[in-house]
Amino acid sequence: MEKMIKKSCIGRQKNVLVKIPKKNHLQVTFSKRRTGLFKKASELATLCGVEIGIIVFSPANKAFSFGHPDVESIIDRFLSRNPQHDSGVNRLIEAHRNANIHELNMELTQVLNQLEVERKRGESLDKMKKAGRKQCWWESPITELGSCELEQLRMALEELKKNVAEQATTRILVESTNTSPFFKVNAYENETKPNDQIRL
Amino acid sequence: MTRRKVKLCYIADDSKRKVSLKKRKKGLLKKVSELSTLCGIDACAIVYSPFNNQPDVWPSHNGVQRIVSQYKRMPEMEKSKWKMDQDSFLRQRIMKSNDQLLKQRKDNREKEMTDLMFQTLVGRSLDPFDMMDLNDLGWTIEQYLNDIYKYQSDTNNMMAMVAGSSSSSAAALLAPPPPPAAQAPTPDHGVMRNVGESYQGAAAAAATGSSSTGRFDQMDTQQWIMNLMSPQASFGGDDMMLPIGDTCHTPLWPNNFLP
Numbered sequence: 001m002e003k004m005i006k007k008s009c010i011g012r013q014k015n016v017l018v019k020i021p022k023k024n025h026l027q028v029t030f031s032k033r034r035t036g037l038f039k040k041a042s043e044l045a046t047l048c049g050v051e052i053g054i055i056v057f058s059p060a061n062k063a064f065s066f067g068h069p070d071v072e073s074i075i076d077r078f079l080s081r082n083p084q085h086d087s088g089v090n091r092l093i094e095a096h097r098n099a100n101i102h103e104l105n106m107e108l109t110q111v112l113n114q115l116e117v118e119r120k121r122g123e124s125l126d127k128m129k130k131a132g133r134k135q136c137w138w139e140s141p142i143t144e145l146g147s148c149e150l151e152q153l154r155m156a157l158e159e160l161k162k163n164v165a166e167q168a169t170t171r172i173l174v175e176s177t178n179t180s181p182f183f184k185v186n187a188y189e190n191e192t193k194p195n196d197q198i199r200l
Numbered sequence: 201m202t203r204r205k206v207k208l209c210y211i212a213d214d215s216k217r218k219v220s221l222k223k224r225k226k227g228l229l230k231k232v233s234e235l236s237t238l239c240g241i242d243a244c245a246i247v248y249s250p251f252n253n254q255p256d257v258w259p260s261h262n263g264v265q266r267i268v269s270q271y272k273r274m275p276e277m278e279k280s281k282w283k284m285d286q287d288s289f290l291r292q293r294i295m296k297s298n299d300q301l302l303k304q305r306k307d308n309r310e311k312e313m314t315d316l317m318f319q320t321l322v323g324r325s326l327d328p329f330d331m332m333d334l335n336d337l338g339w340t341i342e343q344y345l346n347d348i349y350k351y352q353s354d355t356n357n358m359m360a361m362v363a364g365s366s367s368s369s370a371a372a373l374l375a376p377p378p379p380p381a382a383q384a385p386t387p388d389h390g391v392m393r394n395v396g397e398s399y400q401g402a403a404a405a406a407a408t409g410s411s412s413t414g415r416f417d418q419m420d421t422q423q424w425i426m427n428l429m430s431p432q433a434s435f436g437g438d439d440m441m442l443p444i445g446d447t448c449h450t451p452l453w454p455n456n457f458l459p
Contacts, residue, residue, distance in 0.1 A: 017238065018237065018238075019237065019238065019239070020238055020239065020240075026239055026240075029238055029239060030235070030239045030241070033234070033238070036231070037228070037232060037235060039289075039293070040227065040228050040231060041245075042286055042289055043206065044221075044225065044228055045286060046208055046209065046210065047206070047208075047209070047210060047217070047221075048210075048217055048220055048224065048249075049210055049250055050247055050248060050249055050250065051247075051248040052245070052247050054243070054244070055243065055267055055271050056243040057241050057242045057243065057267075058241065059239060059241060062278070062281075062282060063271055063274050063278060064284075065279070065283050065284065066285070066289060067283075067285055068286050069286075074246055074248070075246075075268055075271075075272070077248070078257075078264065078268065079265075079268065097286075100287060101286045101290065102209065104287065104290035105208040105209060105290060106208075106209075108208060108297065109207070109208050111294055111297045111301060112297055115297055115300055115301045115304065118301060118304040118305055118308060119304060121308050122307060122308050122311070125308060125312060129311065132315070132318065136318065136322075138321070139318050142348055142351050147352075150348060150351070153348070154345065154349075157321065157345050160317070160320060160321055161338060161342065161345065163320075163326060164326060164334055164337055164338045164341065167326045167327075167329070167334055168331065168334045168338065171331060172331075
């Protein structure tokens with residue numbers, strides 16, 4: 001669930017079905033619900049193979065619309081009340097369009113799945129953090145530590161930082177000495193071996 | 201209502217699809233109605249089922265006609281700005297979800313690094329870490345230390361403010377400035393910060409554990425490793441440095457830390 005505006009986020013509320021009195025709240029609700037509405041329409045079109053058109057005017061009188069296959073054709077169909085002509089070309093265009101939409105839906109599904117995985121991971125990391133704080137005093141928030149404890153922690157962290165730095169520089173050193181000379185010798189050895197075998 | 205994850209493709213089974221169609225159509229029209237009432241705006245919906253030429257509409261045939269006329273009267277530019285179809289809508293959804301994904305990954309990485317920091321603090325070996333992890337870990341430690349320095353400094357200020365000049369020495373005793381480590385960034389310890397500096401801000405920053413402003417930017421972590429490569433990074437000569445072979449196999453500090 002996205003939190004749109006941090007300060008005025010009051011979470012879920014029971015919606016009494018009258019016009020929202022506060023302007024900010026109204027605008028936020030409009031944005032959220034409009035997106036949600038289009039999402040529902042998109043799902044309905046995909047899942048059940050319907051054609052759909054939605055027109056929504058914003059509080060500032062902007063015209064938002066969603067349509068499948070497109071708003072204009074739905075409007076024309078509605079106004080003319082004639083059945084569609086189902087020509088071969090139309091069917092081909094429709095098939096292409098649906099294939100494209102299918103691709104997009106698959107891509108979206110993939111991203112949403114990954115997002116779900118990461119969110120769950122975030123939750124378990126939070127749990128770990130909470131448990132850690134209960135067990136180890138040094139994992140508590142800094143502001144909750146006594147000055148003596150804080151000093152201990154600080155010194156330990158400074159030591160740790162040095163160690164990490166040292167590990168890193170050691171690695172870099174080792175890596176740089178591992179290139180060129182040894183590698184060339186090995187390559188030369190590998191080259192001569194097949195020749196020896198052929199001679200035999 | 202069951203929170204089942206919905207599969208985003210055409211429902212092949214006829215009867216299931218019909219059931220879904222009925223439910224979803226009803227739900228959709230309800231949502232349009234709610235949107236219209238809650239926000240006091242005009243809206244309409246037209247739904248054509250596959251084998252029915254008569255559409256389901258909201259609010260009513262006449263209502264739809266009115267709104268459609270209103271819509272048609274709008275200038276083409278205005279309409280096309282906010283006109284969406286499946287293609288554009290799905291692309292937008294994919295983009296938004298991707299952004300959320302990246303952010304969530306970043307947050308998770310921070311949490312993971314902080315946890316690793318505490319683990320290595322009590323003796324977990326640094327050997328299996330790769331360079332990127334070491335980099336991020338070093339950066340995390342630095343951020344955490346910065347928060348500590350700030351908190352200690354601010355606490356000094358607070359105490360000095362409260363107790364008056366006579367106890368400024370006592371305050372200094374409580375949190376002595378760190379030794380001048382070669383690589384540590386030097387915030388102004390021992391120098392009284394501006395008395396007017398907000399304590400709430402510092403407490404809030406410290407309370408988050410790792411810094412709330414810093415992130416695992418490419419720039420920041422690269423900079424950390426750059427600091428590493430600076431001439432100050434000596435090895436072997438300094439008494440405080442550990443011999444290379446002994447890195448972190450055993451904890452380096454008294455057993456106070458071990459549970």
